[in-house]
Amino acid sequence: MVAKDFKTSVLPVSNKLLRFATHFLHDEDQARDVVQDVFLKLWQRKETLDEVENIEAFAMRMTRNRCLDVIRANRTVPIDEDTDRRLKAKTIDVHSKVELGESAKQIKMLIGQLPELQQNIMHMRDIEQLSYDEIEEATGLQRNAIRVNLSRARKKVRDEYLKMNRNDGNTRNTTITATLL
CATH class of the missing domain: 1.10.10.10 (Winged helix-like DNA-binding domain superfamily/Winged helix DNA-binding domain)
Structure with a gap:
């Protein structure tokens, strides 16, 4: 996948990914960071993205997983x-x-x-x-x-x-x- 194809097939889902991440994290700044991380990973995999059937679903799953990582990293264990x-x-x-x-x-x-x-x-x-x-x-x-x-x-x-x-x-x-x- 070249840069032009990436712009036309992946970047249009950015608003949807941002809304999803914001809903998941309840913090828009963290959500923006997550979406940026997802786009970076997608760009690094641009040669193999042609094999993915539904890029939007793939990006949503990556966003969900990255949000879970952020939640786990920020979780504090309460000690009674x-x-x-x-x-x-x-x-x-x-x-x-x-x-x-x-x-x-x-x-x-x-x-x-x-x-x-x-x-x-x-x-x-x-x-x-x-x-x-x-x-x-x-x-x-x-x-x-x-x-x-x-x-x-x-x-x-x-x-x-x-x-x-x-x-x-x-x-x-x-x-x-x-x-x-």
Whole structure:
């Protein structure tokens, strides 16, 4: 199809396409853009337009499809308050998990620096959650000695952790420490 044929067979349907697109989109400026896009695509296919039986119907279908594309692109998905709150909570949870993971690594490292007896007692009581009687059996220490060693170990880890994180300006770390210990 040459330019002359294009002008005589395709361009006359422009008003009809514009009315259709305006009805579909409820916005004349967007409708004009859609019709312009359709004409551009038709012009790019001018060599194969001779194979199309009804160019007007073909152009109408292209306009409809392009309008649907515009509507989909402009559609915003409304988020209700509950969904919004859950999305924000997930984001906060991710940050909390990262912070807790980093804090846990630091605390494990600090526990590793304790004397072996304090490490063992802290592990048995805080990780394995053994009772004082069970720790007494395992270590052969008296209950009072276990409490003293556990208290000293926890205090040492807490103090060192706070020293490590004091420069962050992050007040949340003290809460994390209390939670983890």
